Amino acid sequence: MREPILKASDLSMSFGGVKAVDKFCMDLYPGEIRGIIGPNGAGKTTIFNLFSRIYQQDSGSIEFAGIVVDVKNQIEVAQMGLARTFQNIRLFSGLSVLDNVKVSLDFSGKYNLFEAMFLLPRRFKQEKETKERAYDCLCSLRLDQYASLKPSNLPYGLQRRVEIARALVSKPKVLLLDEPAAGLNPEEVFELIDFINELHAQNPQIAILVIEHRMDLIMNLCQYLYVQNFGNTIAEGIPTDIQQDKAVLSAYLGEEEA
Amino acid sequence: MSNYQLGLIINSCISVITVTGVFAVTGLAGMFSLGQAGYLAISSYVTFILARTFGLPILVTAFIGVGLSALSAYVISVPTLKLRKDYFALITMGFGQMVTAMIVLLEKYTNGSIGYSKIPKVKSLFIIVIVITVLVVFCIRNLKYSRFGRMCIALKSDEIAAKSFGIDVYKLKLRMYVLASAIAGGAGILYGLKNRVILPDSFGWNLSAEMQIFLFFGGTNSITGAVLSGFFLKLMPELFRTVKLFGQSLQEYRTIIYCVLILLVINFRPNGMMGEHELSFAWVRSVFAKKKEHMKKGTSR
Numbered sequence: 001m002r003e004p005i006l007k008a009s010d011l012s013m014s015f016g017g018v019k020a021v022d023k024f025c026m027d028l029y030p031g032e033i034r035g036i037i038g039p040n041g042a043g044k045t046t047i048f049n050l051f052s053r054i055y056q057q058d059s060g061s062i063e064f065a066g067i068v069v070d071v072k073n074q075i076e077v078a079q080m081g082l083a084r085t086f087q088n089i090r091l092f093s094g095l096s097v098l099d100n101v102k103v104s105l106d107f108s109g110k111y112n113l114f115e116a117m118f119l120l121p122r123r124f125k126q127e128k129e130t131k132e133r134a135y136d137c138l139c140s141l142r143l144d145q146y147a148s149l150k151p152s153n154l155p156y157g158l159q160r161r162v163e164i165a166r167a168l169v170s171k172p173k174v175l176l177l178d179e180p181a182a183g184l185n186p187e188e189v190f191e192l193i194d195f196i197n198e199l200h201a202q203n204p205q206i207a208i209l210v211i212e213h214r215m216d217l218i219m220n221l222c223q224y225l226y227v228q229n230f231g232n233t234i235a236e237g238i239p240t241d242i243q244q245d246k247a248v249l250s251a252y253l254g255e256e257e258a
Numbered sequence: 259m260s261n262y263q264l265g266l267i268i269n270s271c272i273s274v275i276t277v278t279g280v281f282a283v284t285g286l287a288g289m290f291s292l293g294q295a296g297y298l299a300i301s302s303y304v305t306f307i308l309a310r311t312f313g314l315p316i317l318v319t320a321f322i323g324v325g326l327s328a329l330s331a332y333v334i335s336v337p338t339l340k341l342r343k344d345y346f347a348l349i350t351m352g353f354g355q356m357v358t359a360m361i362v363l364l365e366k367y368t369n370g371s372i373g374y375s376k377i378p379k380v381k382s383l384f385i386i387v388i389v390i391t392v393l394v395v396f397c398i399r400n401l402k403y404s405r406f407g408r409m410c411i412a413l414k415s416d417e418i419a420a421k422s423f424g425i426d427v428y429k430l431k432l433r434m435y436v437l438a439s440a441i442a443g444g445a446g447i448l449y450g451l452k453n454r455v456i457l458p459d460s461f462g463w464n465l466s467a468e469m470q471i472f473l474f475f476g477g478t479n480s481i482t483g484a485v486l487s488g489f490f491l492k493l494m495p496e497l498f499r500t501v502k503l504f505g506q507s508l509q510e511y512r513t514i515i516y517c518v519l520i521l522l523v524i525n526f527r528p529n530g531m532m533g534e535h536e537l538s539f540a541w542v543r544s545v546f547a548k549k550k551e552h553m554k555k556g557t558s559r
Binding site: 054075084086090092095100102107108111113118119123127170 | 397404405408409414416419424433479534
């Protein structure tokens with residue numbers, strides 16, 4: 001039996017009186033793409049923020065790569081290999097596209113402050129290595145032509161891809177994609193689906209978790225879905241089953257229950 | 259060059275050193291510190307008092323002075339770096355004021371507000387200052403283009419995103435702040451050697467504010483801008499010393515002129531004079547290449 005790389009058990013979190021997440025359970029296995037869908041305010045992003053430790057849960061626990069991470073902070077889980085993107089793109093505006101990608105390799109850099117200031121050989125070696133890795137990543141995602149531009153000069157769809165590249169370059173174990181299709185036009189959404197499928201083919205070991213409320217994206221991408229509504233998981237299963245599910249249809253379309 | 263002119267250049271170089279230090283802490287790591295003058299004061303007082311009292315060479319006590327200002331920066335920043343940016347600015351400002359107040363109180367050692375003047379004369383100070391200035395600018399430039407510089411700019415742009423890429427924000431800020439304070443400490447010693455007398459007033463909050471003004475004028479994202487504005491804005495009021503306005507030397511209006519300049523910069527070039535441009539060989543080459551292209555096309559400007 002395979003071990004899940006990311007596991008949530010009975011995860012709960014509330015803001016004041018609002019239960020944003022209520023007893024959420026999930027397993028994510030290496031190499032899988034799973035999705036969390038649900039209408040606005042269903043607690044999807046809260047789940048992501050709990051995984052990446054921006055929030056602390058009220059109860060329940062999270063296991064990542066076989067280690068309970070309930071007491072770890074944001075920086076520690078990131079260094080363990082959990083990378084994410086943000087719903088409202090959060091590229092570093094002061095850095096070029098290439099530097100944005102490089103920076104996610106930088107925490108593991110080997111040279112110290114002194115070597116950085118006095119241009120000692122270890123710095124050169126490492127900088128060359130970092131640049132090669134970042135550039136390879138951009139090339140494999142066909143973003144190399146934008147390497148020297150500032151992210152704010154790129155169209156929205158490309159900014160999304162750069163953000164995914166930045167999360168991907170450090171070869172994370174788990175990649176969390178928070179509404180990758182938000183703000184994209186239908187054409188860009190199809191490009192994005194191809195893009196994610198392609199990167200998954202290139203890095204088959206990475207487990208990807210996607211939040212989305214665009215059905216077309218999620219149905220084409222995910223092998224398994226969790227449907228959230230008002231903090232509760234109302235359904236889970238493979239996409240074709242979800243499409244038939246009564247509870248899901250009523251949550252999405254507001255149908256009267258038959 | 260006359261001694262007076264050399265003195266002006268030394269003053270401007272000291273200003274370049276401090277502004278470069280402030281660039282590391284404010285320009286790179288985005289921490290708005292208003293207490294850098296305090297570190298100048300600590301290290302220069304410690305250096306010269308120790309040298310005088312124990313008869314140690316300046317070179318030895320200078321290391322102790324710089325070390326002490328780095329240590330006090332560490333002690334100050336451990337609890338305060340977790341605060342919000344504005345509180346951090348307030349606390350550093352309070353720290354700067356505290357240092358000058360302490361100097362006045364410890365009259366027995368520091369000679370209080372009369373000023374400490376038992377500072378030995380150092381030969382070829384000009385060359386020493388130039389070498390240190392070049393070294394500091396060189397180091398901080400290298401820092402900007404290293405992994406530390408990238409991580410700093412990332413954390414300045416977006417702290418939460420930076421954390422989610424494994425950047426230890428707190429540790430990084432701590433390092434940059436201690437580094438900047440050590441640089442400020444070095445500048446303080448040079449300042450003492452140049453003026454041969456140090457007063458608590460010369461390290462007041464207006465010196466800290468002046469450094470920030472210089473930095474913002476040049477552009478917080480550009481080390482070239484920081485260096486140029488640190489040099490020329492310091493030099494400028496001296497050049498107008500003889501110009502009279504309303505019966506007073508124009509130099510007396512220094513603060514007003516700085517304020518007007520800052521307002522103009524904020525209005526018309528919000529990112530400072532240099533914005534994000536850096537003077538580099540690649541940039542110079544590209545400018546020349548463009549000119550050549552224009553010449554070939556016959557559209558030279």
